[in-house]
Amino acid sequence: MPVQSQKPVAPYKAKKGEEYMNPKQLDHFRQILNGIKAELGEDIDRTVHTMQDEATVFADPNDRATQESDMSLELRNRDRERKLINRINKMLTMIDEGEYGFCDNCGIEIGLSRLEARPTATLCIDCKTLDEIREKQIAK
Numbered sequence: 001m002p003v004q005s006q007k008p009v010a011p012y013k014a015k016k017g018e019e020y021m022n023p024k025q026l027d028h029f030r031q032i033l034n035g036i037k038a039e040l041g042e043d044i045d046r047t048v049h050t051m052q053d054e055a056t057v058f059a060d061p062n063d064r065a066t067q068e069s070d071m072s073l074e075l076r077n078r079d080r081e082r083k084l085i086n087r088i089n090k091m092l093t094m095i096d097e098g099e100y101g102f103c104d105n106c107g108i109e110i111g112l113s114r115l116e117a118r119p120t121a122t123l124c125i126d127c128k129t130l131d132e133i134r135e136k137q138i139a140k
Contacts, residue, residue, distance in 0.1 A: 009035060011116050020109050021101040030095050032119050037088045040081045047078055087120045103127055 012028045051071060058064040094100040101110050103124040110124050123131060 012112055026095050029119055033088045033091050037085055040085050044078055047074055091120050
């Protein structure tokens with residue numbers, strides 16, 4: 001039974017002079033975040049059912065190793081998705097508290113287009129760029 005994915009939310013078109021992170025914008029991003037969260041939840045449920053269905057004991061060590069490798073990869077992917085769900089929950093809390101859409105570092109507006117591309121962004125583009133430059137310097 002294929003699961004129908006959520007209909008994507010159309011990008012928000014700000015009206016001239018519209019206040020940043022007004023109730024309409026906050027509701028728009030709440031819909032996006034809840035949609036992503038619902039899809040991730042469906043993926044996790046599907047993986048659990050698939051892993052239960054495919055839990056076969058293979059006599060051949062190579063088949064068993066392949067199955068374990070596949071399951072390990074799936075579990076890593078689901079763990080990444082679990083962390084993203086936690087981040088989405090944090091963003092939804094920020095929306096409720098009126099803190100969503102502003103840079104955690106400098107406090108300026110992150111911007112609608114950046115949030116459309118990455119609804120879980122917590123840094124403005126300038127702070128994120130500086131952060132990535134620091135990461136590259138530390139890695140050297």
